[in-house]
Amino acid sequence: MGKLVVSLDGVVIKEVQITKDKTTLGRRPYNDMVIDNLAVSGEHAVLQMVGNDVFIEDLNSTNGTYINGKAIKKQLLAHNDTVEIGKYKIKYLTDDSADYEKTMIMKPGMQAPASSSSGPRSGFGASGFGSLGASTTPASIRVLNGAAAGREVALSKVVTTVGKPGVQVASITKRPGGYVLAHVEGSLQPTVNGSTVTGETVHLKNGDVIELAGTQMQFVQA
Numbered sequence: 001m002g003k004l005v006v007s008l009d010g011v012v013i014k015e016v017q018i019t020k021d022k023t024t025l026g027r028r029p030y031n032d033m034v035i036d037n038l039a040v041s042g043e044h045a046v047l048q049m050v051g052n053d054v055f056i057e058d059l060n061s062t063n064g065t066y067i068n069g070k071a072i073k074k075q076l077l078a079h080n081d082t083v084e085i086g087k088y089k090i091k092y093l094t095d096d097s098a099d100y101e102k103t104m105i106m107k108p109g110m111q112a113p114a115s116s117s118s119g120p121r122s123g124f125g126a127s128g129f130g131s132l133g134a135s136t137t138p139a140s141i142r143v144l145n146g147a148a149a150g151r152e153v154a155l156s157k158v159v160t161t162v163g164k165p166g167v168q169v170a171s172i173t174k175r176p177g178g179y180v181l182a183h184v185e186g187s188l189q190p191t192v193n194g195s196t197v198t199g200e201t202v203h204l205k206n207g208d209v210i211e212l213a214g215t216q217m218q219f220v221q222a
Helices: none
Strands: 003-008 011-017 022-026 045-050 053-058 065-067 070-072 074-076 082-085 088-093 139-143 152-154 159-164 168-175 178-185 201-203 209-212 215-221
Touching: 011 159, 011 168, 011 178, 053 065, 159 178, 159 215, 168 209
Parallel strands: none
Antiparallel strands: 003 011, 003 088, 022 045, 045 053, 053 074, 065 070, 065 082, 082 088, 139 152, 139 215, 159 168, 168 178, 178 201, 209 215
């Protein structure tokens, strides 16, 4: 079974399994794979699965669909092909060797488990960039406010993406030396402990409070 790994500016933001005979890609919310960017047409392309083969077809999009740098109309995808749509790069993989976290989006109506309100928040200040240990211990993020307050999500995979599509999205990437936060989408940068993220990535420390699209989340690492 094939999968698509979507990245923007070198940061992986989501993974999509190809499970249907027809998978649509585009900016409109009714697509199977929504890419919310003005460079992407409302109905940009479609993936068609025929047996074990997957074809991609451009749907007369404004900016075109490219595979490995070449514009295409319809083409059979091969393992490790890179599909380019706008600024997004989508890698096609035919095995399960890559280990990426599916996108986790905070939704206003998300119900939190019955639990007490958030614990003590870390002091506000600039997030540190100090050296990290050689190994990466398990970590999670805990929602501190809103309808999902108290919800905790384990950062068990390589990349977890959080935020509200079209508003503000960030990714938390698990690396050998620790976890880093990167801004993915939106005009406003996320903040860590009240300080705006100005560089490409920020190393996260236990207790750091991330604010993204009005939602506060605490990074928790044992």
